[in-house]
Amino acid sequence: xxxxxxxxxxxxxxxxxxxxxxxxxxxxxxxxxxxxxxxxxxxxxxxxxxxxxxxxxxxxxxxxxxxxxxxxxxxxxxxxxxxxxxxxxxxxxxxxxxxxxxxxxxxxxxxxxxxxxxxxxxxxxxxxxxxxxxxxxxxxxxxxxxxxxxxxxxxxxxxxxxxxxxxxxxxxxxxxxxxxxxxxxxxxxxxxxxxxxxxxxxxxxxxxxxxxxxxxxxxxxxxxxxxxxxxxxxxxxxxxxxxxxxxxxxxxxxxxxxxxxxxxxxxxxxxxxxxxxxxxx
Amino acid sequence: xxxxxxxxxxxxxxxxxxxxxxxxxxxxxxxxxxxxxxxxxxxxxxxxxxxxxxxxxxxxxxxxxxxxxxxxxxxxxxxxxxxxxxxxxxxxxxxxxxxxxxxxxxxxxxxxxxxxxxxxxxxxxxxxxxxxxxxxxxxxxxxxxxxxxxxxxxxxxxxxxxxxxxxxxxxxxxxxxxxxxxxxxxxxxxxxxxxxxxxxxxxxxxxxxxxxxxxxxxxxxxxxxxxxxxxxxxxxxxxxxxxxxxxxxxxxxxxxxxxxxxxxxxxxxxxxxxxxxxxxxxxxxxxxxxxxxxxxxxxxxxxxxxxxxxxxxxxxxxxxxxxxxxxxxxxxxxxxxxxxxxxxxxxxxxxxxxxxxxxx
Numbered sequence: 001x002x003x004x005x006x007x008x009x010x011x012x013x014x015x016x017x018x019x020x021x022x023x024x025x026x027x028x029x030x031x032x033x034x035x036x037x038x039x040x041x042x043x044x045x046x047x048x049x050x051x052x053x054x055x056x057x058x059x060x061x062x063x064x065x066x067x068x069x070x071x072x073x074x075x076x077x078x079x080x081x082x083x084x085x086x087x088x089x090x091x092x093x094x095x096x097x098x099x100x101x102x103x104x105x106x107x108x109x110x111x112x113x114x115x116x117x118x119x120x121x122x123x124x125x126x127x128x129x130x131x132x133x134x135x136x137x138x139x140x141x142x143x144x145x146x147x148x149x150x151x152x153x154x155x156x157x158x159x160x161x162x163x164x165x166x167x168x169x170x171x172x173x174x175x176x177x178x179x180x181x182x183x184x185x186x187x188x189x190x191x192x193x194x195x196x197x198x199x200x201x202x203x204x205x206x207x208x209x210x211x212x213x214x215x216x217x218x219x220x221x222x223x224x225x226x227x228x229x230x231x232x233x234x235x236x237x238x239x240x241x242x243x244x245x246x247x248x249x250x251x252x253x254x255x256x257x258x259x260x261x262x263x264x265x266x267x268x269x270x271x272x273x274x275x276x277x278x279x280x281x
Numbered sequence: 282x283x284x285x286x287x288x289x290x291x292x293x294x295x296x297x298x299x300x301x302x303x304x305x306x307x308x309x310x311x312x313x314x315x316x317x318x319x320x321x322x323x324x325x326x327x328x329x330x331x332x333x334x335x336x337x338x339x340x341x342x343x344x345x346x347x348x349x350x351x352x353x354x355x356x357x358x359x360x361x362x363x364x365x366x367x368x369x370x371x372x373x374x375x376x377x378x379x380x381x382x383x384x385x386x387x388x389x390x391x392x393x394x395x396x397x398x399x400x401x402x403x404x405x406x407x408x409x410x411x412x413x414x415x416x417x418x419x420x421x422x423x424x425x426x427x428x429x430x431x432x433x434x435x436x437x438x439x440x441x442x443x444x445x446x447x448x449x450x451x452x453x454x455x456x457x458x459x460x461x462x463x464x465x466x467x468x469x470x471x472x473x474x475x476x477x478x479x480x481x482x483x484x485x486x487x488x489x490x491x492x493x494x495x496x497x498x499x500x501x502x503x504x505x506x507x508x509x510x511x512x513x514x515x516x517x518x519x520x521x522x523x524x525x526x527x528x529x530x531x532x533x534x535x536x537x538x539x540x541x542x543x544x545x546x547x548x549x550x551x552x553x554x555x556x557x558x559x560x561x562x563x564x565x566x567x568x569x570x571x572x573x574x575x576x577x578x579x580x581x582x583x584x585x586x587x588x589x590x591x592x593x594x595x596x597x598x599x600x601x602x603x604x605x606x607x608x609x610x611x612x613x614x615x616x617x618x619x620x621x622x623x624x625x626x627x628x629x630x631x632x633x634x635x636x637x638x639x640x641x
Contacts, residue, residue, distance in 0.1 A: 041360055041387050059633070063640050124517055144455060147519070148503040227510070231459075231501040234639045246357050247463075247632045248364075 034254035041248050051255035060239070060256065064263060067236040070150065071219035074157045078214045079207065081158065082165035086206070087199075089166075090173035101170075104163050112160060116224045119156045123147040123228070148230030156224045161217060165210035172206030173199070208275025212268055219264055236260055323347045324567055327359065327371040329554070331528050332426070336587040340579060346571050354507065355462075356380040363389045363559070372562045373571065378424065378553045379624040382416035390557045392419040397569040400576040400594070408553060408593040411621075424553030425575035426590050428610050429619055430465055431549040433511075433529050436539040438521040445545035447522055449473055449497050458514055458523040459497060461504035463635035464625065465550060469524055470494045472548045472620070479548070480623040487634050494638045504639070515540055527610035531589045544612045544619065551621040553593070585609055 034051055037044050054060070089100060107115060122128045123146040130142040145151060176199065184194040222237035229235070236256065243253030326333070326348040333350035341348055351370070353359045356377045363374070368389060376384055384390045395401055401409060401423060408424050415421060434442045439453065448457055448469070459466055464480075470490035471479035482490065502520050505511040511529050514520040515538065523529070533540040556572035558565060574580055581597020584590050591609045592598065598606065625631050 041364065041383060059637055059640060063636075066640075120513075120517075124519060126517060144502075226506070230503040231498045231639070234636070239636060242632075242636075245361065246355065247629070248357055248361055249629065249632070 030254040030258060033251055034258055036251045038249055038251050043250055051252045052259075054252060055255055055259055060236075063234055063239060064236050064260065066234070067219055067260075068263065068267075070154060070157075070233075070235065071215050071221075074154055074161065074218040075211050075215045077154065077158045078162050078165040079211060082162055082210065083169055083203075083207070086166045086169035086173055090170050090176070104166055107159075108163055113223055115160055116156055116227045119152060119159070119224075119228060120147060123152050123155070147228065150229070150233050152228040152230070153221075153225050153233055153235075156228055157218050157221060160224070161214040164213035164217075168209040168213065169203055169206035172203045176202060205275045208271045212271050215267060215271070216264055219267075220260065321345055321347065321567060322564055323349050324373065324564055324571055325371045326350045326373055326375070326571075327353060327362070327367065327559075328375040329353065331588050331590060332375055332554075332584075334587045336583055337580070340583040341571070341574060344574055344579070346567070346574055348571065356383075360384060360387065360389070363387075368559050368561060371559050372564050373556050373558055373568045375554050376557050377622070378411060378413040378555075379622050381413055381421050381557065383624065384557065385416050385419075385421060389560055390421060391560045392421050393558055393569055393572060395420050395423075397566070398423070398573040398576070400573050403578065403594050403596040404576050405593055405595050411553060414553075414555070422555045422557045422572060423576060424555040424593050425572075425580065426555070426584060427551065427553040427593055428527055428591055429544055429549035429551045430460070430524065430526050431542065431544045431610070433515070433523050433525040433527075433540055433542055435515060435518070435521040436541050438518070442522065442541075442543055443546055445469065445473055445524075445547050448524060449493070449500060453522050454500050456502055456519075456521045457500045458503055458505045458511060458520040458525075459494075459501055460524045460526075461506040461639070463631045464622070464628075465524065466494060466635060466638070467625075467631055468550055468620070468622075470497070472545075475547070478623075479550075479620055480625055482625070484630075487630065491634050491638055494635075495641045498638070498641070527590060528588070530610065542610050544615045546615070546618065548618040548620050549612075549615070551619045553621075555593075 033043065035047050035049070037046060037048050037050065085104070089097060093100060120127070124130070125142040125144055125147070127147070129146055130139075133139050133143065180198050180202075181194055184198050189197070220237050221235065222241050225233050225235040226238055240253050240256050240260070243249040243256060324347065328350055330352050333352055338348060338350065353362060356379070359374060359376065360380065360383060363371070363384070364387065374384070374390065376390070381390070404423055408427065411424070414423060432442060432445065432448070438456075439447070447453055448459065459469070467482070467487070467490050468479035470493045471482060471486065474489060474493060476482065476486060476490075502514070505514065505520075505523065505525075508526055508528050511520070511523055511525060512532060515523070515529065515533055516536075527542060530540050530542050556568065556575055558568045558572075562568060576592075576594050578592075578594055578596040578600050581592025581594045582600045584592055585597070585601055585605060589609055591611045601609075
C-alpha cells in the first residue's frame with residue numbers, strides 16, 4: 001500500500017515534535033551557549049571564541065585523546081568477545097537460544113550504577129577476584145591494580161556494553177542465507193575459508209552497528225570512570241560533568257560537549273562506511 | 282566482608298523511629314495539638330544531608346517548626362539549582378560562608394532581621410562577626426555550625442596521625458584518598474608547602490602546588506568526590522587515610538570501626554554554615570524563627586549527638602558531657618592554624634590547575 005502525502009504527516013508529527021523538542025532544540029541551545037561566557041555564576045550572552053580557544057590547549061585535547069583510546073580498546077574487546085558469542089547463538093544454538101539471549105540482556109535490567117558498583121566488589125583488594133587468586137595460590141598479596149585503574153574502567157565498560165555488540169551481530173548472522181554457506185562448501189572451501197570470505201564480510205553491517213553502540217556510550221561514559229578509575233584515569237565525561245555540576249562553567253562545558261560530539265560523529269561516520277556492504281543495499 | 286561492613290554500605294532506609302513519627306503525625310497526635318501545628322506552614326529547607334538528619338528534623342517539629350528537606354552535595358550545586366528555578370521551591374538554604382556573598386550578588390538570598398533572632402546573644406562572638414556573613418554591610422544570617430575539613434584515618438591501620446605529610450609521602454603509599462575538589466585539594470597542597478594563606482595563590486604558587494599535587498597522586502588509592510564513596514572505601518579498607526569532611530566519621534564509628542579525626546598540625550580548612558533566606562519567599566518570619574532555632578542550645582545539642590558537628594552556640598556546648606565534646610570534630614587548641622576558607626579570586630584557574638593535576 002502506498003502511503004499518501006496527506007496521511008504521512010500525522011504519523012510523523014509526534015516523532016518530529018519529540019526530536020525537535022528534546023534533541024534539536026537542546027543541541028541548538030548548547031551551540032549558542034558555547035559562544036557565551038559565565039560571569040559571577042551568570043551566563044552572559046555575548047559572542048566569544050574563548051571557550052574553544054581554551055579547549056584547544058594540550059590539556060583538554062590529551063584528555064579527549066585518552067578518552068577515545070579507552071573507548072577504542074573497549075570497542076575492540078567487546079567485538080572480540082561478542083562476535084563468537086553472537087556467532088554461536090545464531091549458527092549453532094537452537095533450543096536454548098531464547099534462554100541465552102535472555103541471559104545476555106538480563107544485566108541491562110539493573111542500573112548502570114549498580115553494575116559499576118558490582119565491579120568494585122569483584123576487583124577490590126578484598127574482592128572476589130583477589131580472594132580467588134589468593135585461594136589458589138597464584139598470589140600471596142592482593143593485587144591492587146585491579147581496582148581504581150584503567151583496567152577496572154575497561155573491564156566494567158566492556159561488561160556493560162557487550163550486549164549492545166552481541167545483539168546487532170546476532171541479528172545479522174541469524175538472517176544469513178545458508179545457501180551461500182552451502183555453496184561455498186560445495187565449491188570446496190573449508191570452514192575457515194567460508195568464514196573469512198562469506199560469513200565475516202556479510203556480518204559487517206552488524207559489526208559496525210555493534211561497534212557504534214559500544215563506542216558512543218563508552219566515549220561519553222562518566223559513572224564508571226568516576227567510581228572505578230582511580231587517580232590517573234580522567235575521561236572527558238567527568239570534565240564535562242564538572243563544568244556543569246560543580247564549577248558553573250556552562251559555556252565551556254557546552255563547548256567541550258559539542259567537541260566530544262563532533263569527534264564521536266566522525267568516528268560514527270567512519271564506522272557506518274565500513275558497515276556498508278556492496279550489493280546489500 | 283562482615284555483616285557490619287555491609288550495613289555501612291547499605292542505603293539508609295526508613296527507620297522504625299521515623300515510621301513511628303510519620304504514623305504519629307498522621308493520627309496519633311491529639312487533634313488540638315495538630316491544629317496548632319497547622320498554623321505554621323511547612324518550610325522548605327535546601328541543605329546538606331547532615332542537617333537533614335531525622336533527629337534534627339524531629340527536634341524542630343517539637344518546637345513547632347516543620348521542615349521538608351531537599352539535599353545538595355556542595356555549595357556550587359546549591360547555587361546552580363537555585364539559579365535553575367530553585368528560588369520558587371525553597372524557603373531557606375544553608376550556605377557555606379564563602380558562598381553568602383556569591384548568593385547575595387546573584388540575587389538568590391535576602392537579608393534577615395537580627396532583632397528577630399534573640400538566640401544571637403548566645404552565639405560565640407567570633408561567629409557573629411565573620412564579615413563573610415554580612416556582604417555589603419547587610420545581615421544575611423549567622424552560622425549555627427562550624428568545623429574544618431581535615432584528616433580521617435583508620436587508627437588500626439595507621440596508628441597515630443598528626444601531620445598532613447602522611448598524605449604526601451611515606452608508609453601509606455597507595456592507601457590514601459585525596460578529595461576531588463579543586464579548592465580543598467589545592468589549599469591542602471599549599472598548606473603542605475607551608476604557604477601562609479592557602480587561598481590566596483598567585484600563578485607561581487599555583488604552579489608549585491600543582492607540582493606537589495602531581496607528586497601526591499602516587500600516594501592515592503583514588504580520589505573521592507562523594508562522601509558516601511569515601512565511607513565505602515574506608516569500610517572496604519581500600520583507604521586508611523583521607524583528606525575528608527567530618528561526616529565520614531560518625532557512621533563508621535557507629536559501626537565499630539576505629540576511624541579517627543584530626544586537624545593536622547600544619548593546618549585545617551575551616552568553614553561555617555548557617556540559615557539564609559531565599560529571596561522572595563513568603564515565609565520570612567518563619568525562616569527567622571527557624572534560623573533562631575538553629576542557634577539555640579537545644580539544636581546544638583541534638584546536632585552534636587546526631588552528627589558530631591559543633592554548634593556555634595556557647596550555651597549548647599555547656600549542655601554537652603565532656604566525653605561528647607571530645608568527640609566533636611573540633612580542636613580548639615589548634616585554632617591558631619585553622620585557615621577559614623576564602624573563595625579564590627582566580628577560581629576558574631584553580632579548577633583548571635586541578636584538572637591538569639588529575640590528567641597528569
